[in-house]
Structures are given as C-alpha cells and as structure tokens.
Amino acid sequence: MNATVELIQQHLIDPEICIRCNTCEATCPVGAITHDSRNYVVKADVCNLCMACVPPCPTGSIDNWRSMPKAKAYSVEEQLLWDELPAPLSEEALNAAGAAAGEAVAAAAASSASAASVSASAGQGPGFQSGSWGATVPPWSAAHPYTNLHGPKSPVTATVVGNVQVNEAGTENETHHIVLDLGTMPFPVLEGQSIGIIPPGVDAQGKPHHARQYSIASPRNGERPGYNNLSLTVKRVKEDHQGQPVLGVCSNYLCDLNTGDKVQVIGPFGASFLMPNHPRSNIVMICTGTGSAPMRAMTEWRRRLRQSGKFEGGRLMLFFGARTQQELPYFGPLQKLPHDFIDIHFAFSRTPGAPKRYVQDLMRERAADLAELLQDPNTCFYVCGLKSMEEGVVLALHDIAQGAGLSWDTVGATLKREGRLHLETY
Amino acid sequence: MTAINYSEKIPNNVNLSEDRTLQRALEHWQPNYLNWWQDMGPDGSQNFDVFLRTAVSVDPQGWAQFGHVKMPDYRWGIFLNPAEQDRKIHFGDHKGEAAWQDVPGEHRANLRRIIVTQGDTEPASVEQQRHLGLTCPSQYDLRNLFQVNVEEGRHLWAMVYLLHKYFGRDGREEAEALLERRSGNDDNPRILQAFNEKTPDWLSFFMFTYFTDRDGKFQLCALAESSFDPLARTTKFMLTEEAHHMFVGESGVSRVIQRTVDMMNQLKTDDVNKLRAAGVIDLPTLQRYVNFHFSVTIDLFGADQSSNAATFYSSGLKGRYEEGKRNDDHVLKGQTYKVLEVVNGQLVEKEVPMLNALNEVLRDDYIKDSIGGVERWNRVIEKAGIPFKLSVPHKAFHRNIGALAGVKVSPDGRVVSEAEWNAKVNDWLPSGEDRAYVASLMGRVVEPGKFANWIAPPVMGINRQPVDFEYVRFN
Numbered sequence: 047m048n049a050t051v052e053l054i055q056q057h058l059i060d061p062e063i064c065i066r067c068n069t070c071e072a073t074c075p076v077g078a079i080t081h082d083s084r085n086y087v088v089k090a091d092v093c094n095l096c097m098a099c100v101p102p103c104p105t106g107s108i109d110n111w112r113s114m115p116k117a118k119a120y121s122v123e124e125q126l127l128w129d130e131l132p133a134p135l136s137e138e139a140l141n142a143a144g145a146a147a148g149e150a151v152a153a154a155a156a157s158s159a160s161a162a163s164v165s166a167s168a169g170q171g172p173g174f175q176s177g178s179w180g181a182t183v184p185p186w187s188a189a190h191p192y193t194n195l196h197g198p199k200s201p202v203t204a205t206v207v208g209n210v211q212v213n214e215a216g217t218e219n220e221t222h223h224i225v226l227d228l229g230t231m232p233f234p235v236l237e238g239q240s241i242g243i244i245p246p247g248v249d250a251q252g253k254p255h256h257a258r259q260y261s262i263a264s265p266r267n268g269e270r271p272g273y274n275n276l277s278l279t280v281k282r283v284k285e286d287h288q289g290q291p292v293l294g295v296c297s298n299y300l301c302d303l304n305t306g307d308k309v310q311v312i313g314p315f316g317a318s319f320l321m322p323n324h325p326r327s328n329i330v331m332i333c334t335g336t337g338s339a340p341m342r343a344m345t346e347w348r349r350r351l352r353q354s355g356k357f358e359g360g361r362l363m364l365f366f367g368a369r370t371q372q373e374l375p376y377f378g379p380l381q382k383l384p385h386d387f388i389d390i391h392f393a394f395s396r397t398p399g400a401p402k403r404y405v406q407d408l409m410r411e412r413a414a415d416l417a418e419l420l421q422d423p424n425t426c427f428y429v430c431g432l433k434s435m436e437e438g439v440v441l442a443l444h445d446i447a448q449g450a451g452l453s454w455d456t457v458g459a460t461l462k463r464e465g466r467l468h469l470e471t472y
Numbered sequence: 473m474t475a476i477n478y479s480e481k482i483p484n485n486v487n488l489s490e491d492r493t494l495q496r497a498l499e500h501w502q503p504n505y506l507n508w509w510q511d512m513g514p515d516g517s518q519n520f521d522v523f524l525r526t527a528v529s530v531d532p533q534g535w536a537q538f539g540h541v542k543m544p545d546y547r548w549g550i551f552l553n554p555a556e557q558d559r560k561i562h563f564g565d566h567k568g569e570a571a572w573q574d575v576p577g578e579h580r581a582n583l584r585r586i587i588v589t590q591g592d593t594e595p596a597s598v599e600q601q602r603h604l605g606l607t608c609p610s611q612y613d614l615r616n617l618f619q620v621n622v623e624e625g626r627h628l629w630a631m632v633y634l635l636h637k638y639f640g641r642d643g644r645e646e647a648e649a650l651l652e653r654r655s656g657n658d659d660n661p662r663i664l665q666a667f668n669e670k671t672p673d674w675l676s677f678f679m680f681t682y683f684t685d686r687d688g689k690f691q692l693c694a695l696a697e698s699s700f701d702p703l704a705r706t707t708k709f710m711l712t713e714e715a716h717h718m719f720v721g722e723s724g725v726s727r728v729i730q731r732t733v734d735m736m737n738q739l740k741t742d743d744v745n746k747l748r749a750a751g752v753i754d755l756p757t758l759q760r761y762v763n764f765h766f767s768v769t770i771d772l773f774g775a776d777q778s779s780n781a782a783t784f785y786s787s788g789l790k791g792r793y794e795e796g797k798r799n800d801d802h803v804l805k806g807q808t809y810k811v812l813e814v815v816n817g818q819l820v821e822k823e824v825p826m827l828n829a830l831n832e833v834l835r836d837d838y839i840k841d842s843i844g845g846v847e848r849w850n851r852v853i854e855k856a857g858i859p860f861k862l863s864v865p866h867k868a869f870h871r872n873i874g875a876l877a878g879v880k881v882s883p884d885g886r887v888v889s890e891a892e893w894n895a896k897v898n899d900w901l902p903s904g905e906d907r908a909y910v911a912s913l914m915g916r917v918v919e920p921g922k923f924a925n926w927i928a929p930p931v932m933g934i935n936r937q938p939v940d941f942e943y944v945r946f947n
Binding site: 062063065066067068069072073083097098099100101102104105106109129174289402432433434437441 | 532533535536537538539711712715716718719722723844845848851921922931932933934935936937938940941945
C-alpha cells in the first residue's frame with residue numbers, strides 16, 4: 047500500500063470556462079496565479095491550496111483538481127498553451143507512476159469533493175465550505191477496514207443472486223437492490239465502504255469502461271448473514287444533470303442483470319466513512335435517494351446486534367429525502383423498524399399538493415434533539431446523497447449548534463478531528 | 473422609526489456602528505432605498521427565495537456567502553478593500569505625496585461629480601432590467617439576473633457611503649437624487665444615455681452585461697487608482713463583484729452561440745430562415761447585436777479629446793487602467809496619443825496631447841479587453857466546425873460622441889455615404905425585425921434544470937451546485 051511516488055492534488059483553471067477577470071490573481075495571497083494573453087494558470091509549486099481564490103471566482107473555472115505525481119505536475123508553460131483541461135490521469139497511469147491504487151481511486155471518486163478535502167487539510171476552508179467540515183478519519187471505535195484487495199487489473203467475478211426494485215414500480219427514479227455473491231474470494235467489507243463495478247464493453251474511445259463506485263448496502267456479515275455476499279442500491283440513470291437523456295452505462299447494466307449473471311468487481315474502498323462500534327454510540331444519518339445504501343448497512347448491523355441481545359446500542363436517527371414517497375428506496379422495510387430502535391423522518395420535495403420538504407428542514411424541526419446529540423461525544427453524523435444537499439445539511443447543523451449557544455467552529459472542528467462527521471456526496 | 477441594527481443588517485468594515493453621522497444619514501436614506509427597490513427593483517420577485525451570494529466581509533472567507541434569501545432582505549453591505557499603509561499618489565501632479573484620506577477642497581466638486589456619475593449607473597441598470605425576470609430562459613439565469621441586480625444595488629450603497637461620509641449636505645442631497653432619477657424618464661432621466669436605453673430581451677441583457685458592465689469595470693479600474701483613498705478602496709472591492717456580471721454576459725452569449733451552432737449542425741444549414749423556424753438566434757443577428765452594444769458602450773468613455781479627462785488625471789482623481797502596472801512617468805506631460813478624425817472623407821489618425829486623449833486611452837484598453845471574449849465565443853463556433861467569425865466593429869462605427877459623432881462608418885472602418893448607410897444599416901445593426909424575432913423567443917422557463925430552446929445549459933452551476941439545483945424558490 048505504500049506509495050513510492052508522492053501524489054499531489056494539482057490546482058488547475060479550466061480555460062474553456064475562465065473569462066480572464068483577474069479576480070483570482072488579485073485575490074491569491076501567495077502570488078501563485080499568473081496569466082498571459084490566453085490563459086490564467088496556477089503555479090503548482092507556489093500554490094498552498096489555501097482556497098482563497100475559489101469563492102471569488104465568478105465562473106467556477108477555478109475549482110479544478112487533478113491527482114498528479116508531484117514530479118510530473120503540469121508546468122505553467124504547458125498550462126498556458128491549453129485550450130481545454132487535460133483528462134485526469136487514469137488509475138493505470140497513476141499506478142504506473144507508482145502511486146497506491148487506493149489513493150488514485152479515492153482521488154478520482156472524490157472529484158469536486160477533492161477540493162473540499164484539500165481545503166480541509168489546509169486548515170480552515172473559505173466561507174462556508176460545507177465540504178471542509180467532513181472528517182477524513184474514522185471514529186475511534188470503527189472496525190479496521192480492508193481496502194484495495196482487488197484492483198482493476200485483477201477484478202473478482204461475482205454472481206448476481208438477487209435483483210429487485212426497491213421503490214414503487216413506475217416511478218421516475220427506478221432503484222434496484224442488487225445482491226452479489228463473491229463465492230470463495232476474500233472480500234471482507236464494512237458498512238460505509240464501497241466497491242467498484244466494471245461494466246462490460248468499451249467506451250466511445252474504444253477503451254474498456256472504467257469502474258463505477260457503489261456504496262455497500264448490506265452489513266459486514268453479508269446481506270444474508272454467514273454467506274460471502276453483499277448488496278448495492280442502484281438508481282437507473284436515464285438523464286444527466288442537465289436533464290438531457292443519457293443512459294448511465296453501469297447503472298443500466300446493473301439494473302438489467304438477471305440472477306446467475308457474472309459481474310466484475312474491485313475494491314473494497316473507503317477507510318473513513320465507517321460506523322462507531324462502542325456501546326451506547328449514537329448514529330445520525332442524513333441521506334437522499336441511493337445515498338441510503340450505507341445508512342441501510344449501518345442500520346441493519348445495529349438491528350442484528352440488537353436482536354442478539356448482547357449489545358447496548360445508542361440512538362439512531364435517520365433523515366431521508368426523496369422527491370416522492372413512491373421514489374424512496376426501502377420505504378416499506380423502513381416502516382417496519384420499531385420506533386424505539388430508530389427515529390425516522392422522511393422529507394419529500396415533490397409530493398403534489400404538499401409543500402416541498404428537504405432533509406435540512408426536518409433537521410431544523412428536530413433541533414432540540416440534534417443539539418443534544420451534537421454535544422455528545424458518542425454521536426457520529428453521516429451524510430450521503432446528492433452534492434446539492436450537502437451545504438444545506440451542514441448549514442443546518444451549524445445553525446442548530448449556534449442556536450443552542452454552541453460555537454460551530456468548536457463543535458464542527460471537534461466532529462471533524464474525532465472522525466464524527468462524514469460527508470459522501472456526489 | 474425602528475433603529476437599524478447596523479452590524480447585523482448592514483455588514484460593513486467602515487465602523488458604521490460607531491459613526492453617528494453616517495448612521496443618521498443612512499437612517500434617512502435606507503428606507504428610501506428600500507422603497508426604490510420595491511418600486512423599481514425586479515418586477516414581481518419580492519417573495520422569492522433566491523440563491524444569492526452575499527458579501528459579509530472583504531476577506532476571501534467573507535465575501536462570497538451563498539444561501540437562499542428574499543431579495544428585499546438582502547444585506548447590502550458597505551465595504552472598502554483593506555487600506556494600504558502609507559499609500560502614495562502614483563500619478564499626476566501630486567505624484568509622490570500621501571494619498572488623501574479626506575476630500576481636498578479644490579477637488580471636491582469634481583470628485584463628487586465622478587462619484588455621482590458612477591453611482592447613477594448602478595440603480596439605472598436595475599431599472600433597465602426590472603422586467604426581464606418575467607421572460608427568463610431558466611432558473612439558473614433568473615438567479616444570475618437577480619445576483620447582478622442586488623450587486624448593482626450594493627454598488628449604489630458603496631457610492632452613497634462616499635457621498636454621505638465625505639460630502640456633507642450636498643452629498644446627502646446627491647444620494648437622494650440617485651433614488652429619484654429614473655432610467656428612460658423624459659423629465660428626470662439617468663445621467664448617461666446608454667443607461668436610459670431599454671434592455672428589452674435576454675440577448676440584450678447578456679450583451680449589456682458583457683459590453684456595458686465592462687465599461688463599468690474599466691471606469692472602476694481607473695477610479696481604483698484614485699488619490700482619494702476611500703474611493704480607490706471602495707471601487708477595488710466593487711471590481712470583485714463586477715467580474716460576476718461580465719461572467720453572466722460572456723457565458724450567456726456563449727451559450728446562445730452554443731445552442732445556435734448545435735442546431736446548425738443538427739439541421740445542416742446556415743439558412744437564417746430555417747434557423748429562425750427552429751427557434752434559435754442566427755449568427756448574423758448575433759453579430760448585429762454585438763455591433764450595437766459595442767458601439768453604444770464605447771461612447772460611454774466620452775469625447776476622444778477632453779480637457780476634463782486631463783484635469784481628472786493631472787489632479788490625481790482618476791488614473792488610467794492598470795496605472796500602477798505601466799512603465800512611464802505617470803505624469804504624461806508632453807506625450808502624445810493618436811485619435812481618429814475624418815479628413816476629406818477618410819479616417820485619419822491625428823496626434824494629440826495624451827493628457828487630453830485619456831478617454832481614448834481608456835477606450836482603447838477597453839476594446840482590447842472586449843475582443844478577448846469575442847475570440848472565446850469564436851472558439852465555440854470553431855469547435856462546432858462552422859466557418860463563421862464574430863468580430864467587434866471598427867471603433868468609428870455608429871458613434872454618437874466625440875469627433876466621430878454622426879460620421880457614417882461601416883463596421884469594417886470605411887467612411888460611407890448617407891445612402892450606403894441607409895441601404896445597409898439593417899445588415900449592420902439589429903433591425904426592428906431582428907428585435908421582434910428575438911422578443912418572440914422570450915418565454916418564461918422556470919422548472920429546475922430546464923432551459924429555453926434558444927440557449928444551451930451552462931457547463932456548471934453556481935457555487936458547485938448542479939445545474940438543475942433549485943436556484944429560485946417561488947413560494
């Protein structure tokens with residue numbers, strides 16, 4: 047696992063989007079930004095990732111990051127000639143450069159979140175950068191995870207043993223619960239970890255598809271306890287962020303699988319979004335759509351522990367958002383969980399005739415409970431779902447803390463340092 | 473009247489909570505401002521929650537706070553860039569002396585005039601744009617319009633702060649008058665003519681934010697060099713916000729072009745009628761809009777020879793664009809600059825004293841800067857494989873101020889006869905038919921993530937939000 051080559055997150059400006067307004071150069075406290083008559087560019091060796099230039103940029107072109115071996119960072123001269131950003135280095139290329147596969151995958155998966163984690167590691171993020179409050183370490187009682195056991199060059203073949211839709215048939219965001227059996231291959235996982243699926247075939251450039259990451263929806267001892275299997279929650283992607291019709295390569299592949307089909311799997315990935323395991327630890331889960339997968343895994347593990355009668359669990363709170371009840375994955379099974387086990391709140395943003403409700407609205411309604419939990423060192427917070435929810439959720443936590451007379455700067459920094467606030471948004 | 477909670481309601485770094493004089497002036501002005509906003513601000517938008525950027529301080533952490541706010545509750549703040557210690561005047565006759573922290577008596581009238589002229593453009597553009605919300609091509613664009621509007625509002629505050637703080641009673645009177653003039657009103661119009669024109673449609677809005685707000689940028693840059701330190705620091709901070717306005721214009725036009733070239737490739741045609749039937753804005757029409765907005769805007773820099781400009785420079789009130797980065801004596805006595813005039817039916821260059829030609833210097837810097845964005849638009853066309861290039865017209869084209877006013881010049885810089893002008897004006901400037909066609913495309917699209925047919929979606933959302941984010945909640 048040891049990297050032999052130092053990887054950096056190189057800060058780049060997208061020349062196709064930049065309008066040359068000079069705001070970044072004027073803002074940069076260390077003089078890392080320069081320009082010619084074509085492009086504005088960042089000096090990799092001067093930029094200290096302080097992020098001061100990011101919020102003032104009117105275009106968003108400033109917020110681009112690439113994992114690069116330090117020795118091969120793009121020079122200013124190279125960047126000045128660009129008409130567009132180069133593609134991120136493939137995992138193979140980074141591997142070839144000697145970097146650990148795990149870091150590369152994590153960096154690729156992090157995409158825009160990478161900026162946030164960069165700012166986090168650089169100390170205080172600018173403004174209210176919700177992402178900068180996310181922890182990069184697990185809570186103290188997390189189990190030790192195995193990561194990167196199987197890379198893209200040696201994927202494991204799994205067998206589909208189940209594939210069912212878990213929201214109402216006919217809704218727009220068709221979501222499937224898919225169970226994969228790993229046979230005799232070692233693939234130990236923990237709740238909150240993810241795996242990569244390599245779809246068959248080649249992309250538009252004729253290259254094999256790269257792996258897509260999915261959070262595991264089952265607990266550590268398997269979807270079916272005692273067997274080497276795990277489950278995923280997959281939404282069938284039919285349009286892109288702009289609403290243009292696009293069929294997601296991997297999600298459609300997965301949703302169309304039949305029992306008995308074989309799937310190429312890599313991983314596991316993730317070493318920080320992990321649950322606490324000590325008695326009386328509380329878990330607050332906030333999610334939307336398929337962001338429910340890790341929440342389902344953690345809830346199910348706690349449910350099994352509770353059934354065993356040998357574990358004294360703490361409070362579980364779930365804030366779960368979807369456009370409508372019909373679209374919400376696992377709505378039925380969730381209803382069956384006892385109220386003294388888990389405190390569940392649903393937010394529906396598109397229920398006809400009802401006002402829009404978002405998870406952060408529900409959190410604010412439960413401010414009194416959350417304020418108490420925020421002060422309890424035995425509480426961990428997990429956020430998973432669409433990028434657009436992250437800021438609202440973290441702001442709600444911020445406001446709830448402040449409303450209770452706490453300083454968010456202190457509370458938030460403690461949560462982050464102790465690995466008790468985890469953000470996984472995409 | 474309820475007292476204003478200054479630090480909460482009006483974020484500032486000018487020590488407002490301890491400045492009684494300023495408070496008294498603002499207590500009177502602020503309710504009038506809010507009345508003006510209710511009357512002349514964005515039409516029918518008062519109850520919307522808009523995803524806006526609010527500046528709460530001048531450091532990178534504070535100046536871009538995003539969140540949904542109702543526009544009348546927007547916290548218009550007062551900000552000056554941090555002071556530079558022992559700043560010296562770096563141009564004109566006072567070069568080398570300490571920058572002024574107060575208004576010198578002999579420059580008071582001129583400074584007031586400069587500040588009032590700048591301040592007047594800010595509410596004017598809000599007035600010009602107040603109906604555009606009714607025909608927005610998407611939520612994303614509606615949000616950008618509102619962001620531009622609230623920031624123009626804040627720029628008015630910035631200028632009013634200077635008037636209140638440094639100009640006593642006549643400053644207060646001028647501040648009131650800024651709320652009384654109305655764009656396009658015959659009896660009490662805005663000071664500069666371009667700010668009395670209509671902004672009738674979104675293409676005009678994008679062109680306006682690209683070309684005309686860029687004039688704002690250059691004026692602010694020139695004022696950011698001023699010897700009057702509070703003015704320099706105020707305008708420096710305004711420039712960070714102005715960048716967003718130009719982004720709205722540049723990316724807006726770019727997206728219109730993207731949509732048009734996509735349609736041209738889809739239909740495999742450059743036939744204007746077919747493209748119009750398909751509901752997109754053809755490239756020749758875009759070129760005519762460029763010609764119009766460019767020529768109207770470069771008039772804003774004033775007469776090509778101006779003794780006022782010389783006075784403003786020599787007395788240190790207003791510098792050149794990037795004065796501090798230039799390598800000359802920063803006094804400019806005895807130096808010359810070339811301006812255009814018409815002799816015997818030909819455009820010829822004439823050398824004049826540079827001090828008198830400073831409006832022309834700023835205009836030429838502006839032209840260089842605006843060509844850059846037009847070249848980036850051309851990259852979109854080029855990428856689509858279409859042999860067409862947009863360009864800015866010759867600077868003598870369609871001018872109404874200075875030596876070239878009224879001279880008939882074609883976009884490529886030929887002096888033409890009245891007859892030729894009349895025959896070709898509809899090829900050069902948007903015709904009534906062009907404007908009617910563009911107006912016919914304007915319909916309101918507000919479903920998150922959906923865009924009007926004549927414009928492509930942006931490549932990315934605001935503040936890393938997705939494009940289909942709910943930027944405006946209509947409630």
